[in-house]
Amino acid sequence: MILLPAAAVAWKYVLAGTPESAPNYKMSDHWWGMLIDVSKCIGCGNCVRACQTENDVPDGFFRTWVERYHRSDWRMTNPKIITANPLVDPDVISPDGGKEGFPVATDESGEYFFVPKMCNHCSDSPCTQVCPVGATFISPDGVVLVDPTYCLGCAYCVQACPYGCRYVHPEKKVADKCTLCYHRITKGLTTACCEACPTGARQLADLKDPNDPIHEFLKTHSVQVLKPQMSTGAKAFYNDLDGSVR
Amino acid sequence: MSGFKDTGHLFRFAGLFVLAFLVFLVVRHYIVPKSFGEYGHYRGAAMGEIAARPAKFAGHESCEGCHSDVQEVKMKGKHAHVNCEACHGALIERMPAAPQPAPSLYRRLIALVTPPMPVESPFVRHADDPGSVIPPLPDTAVLCVRCHTASAAKPKGFPQVVPADHSQGLACGSCHKPHDPGMNAGGAK
Numbered sequence: 001m002i003l004l005p006a007a008a009v010a011w012k013y014v015l016a017g018t019p020e021s022a023p024n025y026k027m028s029d030h031w032w033g034m035l036i037d038v039s040k041c042i043g044c045g046n047c048v049r050a051c052q053t054e055n056d057v058p059d060g061f062f063r064t065w066v067e068r069y070h071r072s073d074w075r076m077t078n079p080k081i082i083t084a085n086p087l088v089d090p091d092v093i094s095p096d097g098g099k100e101g102f103p104v105a106t107d108e109s110g111e112y113f114f115v116p117k118m119c120n121h122c123s124d125s126p127c128t129q130v131c132p133v134g135a136t137f138i139s140p141d142g143v144v145l146v147d148p149t150y151c152l153g154c155a156y157c158v159q160a161c162p163y164g165c166r167y168v169h170p171e172k173k174v175a176d177k178c179t180l181c182y183h184r185i186t187k188g189l190t191t192a193c194c195e196a197c198p199t200g201a202r203q204l205a206d207l208k209d210p211n212d213p214i215h216e217f218l219k220t221h222s223v224q225v226l227k228p229q230m231s232t233g234a235k236a237f238y239n240d241l242d243g244s245v246r
Numbered sequence: 247m248s249g250f251k252d253t254g255h256l257f258r259f260a261g262l263f264v265l266a267f268l269v270f271l272v273v274r275h276y277i278v279p280k281s282f283g284e285y286g287h288y289r290g291a292a293m294g295e296i297a298a299r300p301a302k303f304a305g306h307e308s309c310e311g312c313h314s315d316v317q318e319v320k321m322k323g324k325h326a327h328v329n330c331e332a333c334h335g336a337l338i339e340r341m342p343a344a345p346q347p348a349p350s351l352y353r354r355l356i357a358l359v360t361p362p363m364p365v366e367s368p369f370v371r372h373a374d375d376p377g378s379v380i381p382p383l384p385d386t387a388v389l390c391v392r393c394h395t396a397s398a399a400k401p402k403g404f405p406q407v408v409p410a411d412h413s414q415g416l417a418c419g420s421c422h423k424p425h426d427p428g429m430n431a432g433g434a435k
Contacts, residue, residue, distance in 0.1 A: 042393055043399060145296055189303075197332065
């Protein structure tokens with residue numbers, strides 16, 4: 001009685017096979033990543049709203065969000081001294097994920113910057129390693145995806161992601177995360193967040209495309225990834241990233 | 247004389263083992279999706295299913311196909327690099343959800359074990375059917391200040407104003423034309 005319905009559901013997917021969504025798209029020709037230029041971000045929240053619209057992300061949950069950092073003058077003049085409470089300096093806020101922008105900053109002292117965050121689509125991702133059922137995986141074109149029909153909702157991956165980029169969907173009860181708009185990039189479109197960014201702070205990058213401007217950018221700029229010490233092979237490349245960003 | 251006596255129970259056990267293994271293979275054949283293992287330890291078909299989702303943001307290329315006159319104006323101004331949907335949003339509307347028939351007893355039993363995914367009603371896009379979704383004109387008093395309100399947190403080179411001082415309550419669109427916001431852009435759309 002327990003096996004039969006489960007078998008029926010499984011049978012549905014056996015019959016379905018692999019749908020052909022983008023006939024000209026060849027996975028082996030691509031290796032996707034994202035370039036995020038911190039110096040260009042103005043914290044308007046367009047990317048967060050676009051992501052929620054494009055992907056039906058429920059309120060209070062985020063596939064991408066924006067954080068605003070404020071480093072004090074003291075911190076900037078003493079960058080190597082560890083403060084008593086590093087959570088206070090730099091001061092980091094992200095009201096509702098930055099979806100509706102940020103309160104006006106009137107304190108002229110120190111330095112401010114906005115850091116858009118999202119799944120880093122790691123090439124050696126901790127989240128895929130801990131999934132017990134093979135529901136989350138790295139696609140051959142370098143995108144970390146979740147198979148919602150296989151996910152048990154155990155949330156191991158939510159705990160494993162060092163960047164806090166996953167959540168359990170409140171209705172579907174399965175892990176959910178940025179898909180790098182897989183349904184768009186496989187059709188030749190850019191991601192919704194890139195499409196909606198008014199300053200070009202986000203750029204979709206195809207690391208296998210020799211003509212992609214990412215290659216020249218990586219050569220000529222000081223580009224970093226978040227938490228490099230974790231060796232996750234993160235593919236969200238940050239330009240002008242401050243060392244205080246966590 | 248054989249050294250093996252009373253070995254029948256071993257053969258019966260081995261037979262049972264072989265039978266159980268065959269049953270396992272048959273069940274596994276039907277339970278494990280065909281595409282599992284196609285690319286790795288996951289269901290290969292999942293990528294196709296995720297990729298098959300419809301896009302809501304049509305992309306600026308779609309807009310420019312019909313609105314080339316606006317595009318020409320925009321390319322001359324400071325908003326040349328701002329994509330259409332950054333301001334206008336994804337012009338989509340959800341269709342009303344179709345009434346669903348009452349689930350059969352079998353479906354209700356399945357739902358006890360594997361709860362069904364919520365069914366999303368389809369949507370229509372302005373880019374696909376311009377008449378189906380009539381784009382509202384964005385309110386410049388709300389839209390422009392999202393990016394251009396002065397804040398010490400924004401990059402110094404980014405154009406910013408204190409709206410109350412700058413426009414004395416007038417909507418930005420009273421003086422600036424959003425597609426080419428420079429004050430010398432006479433007659434711009």
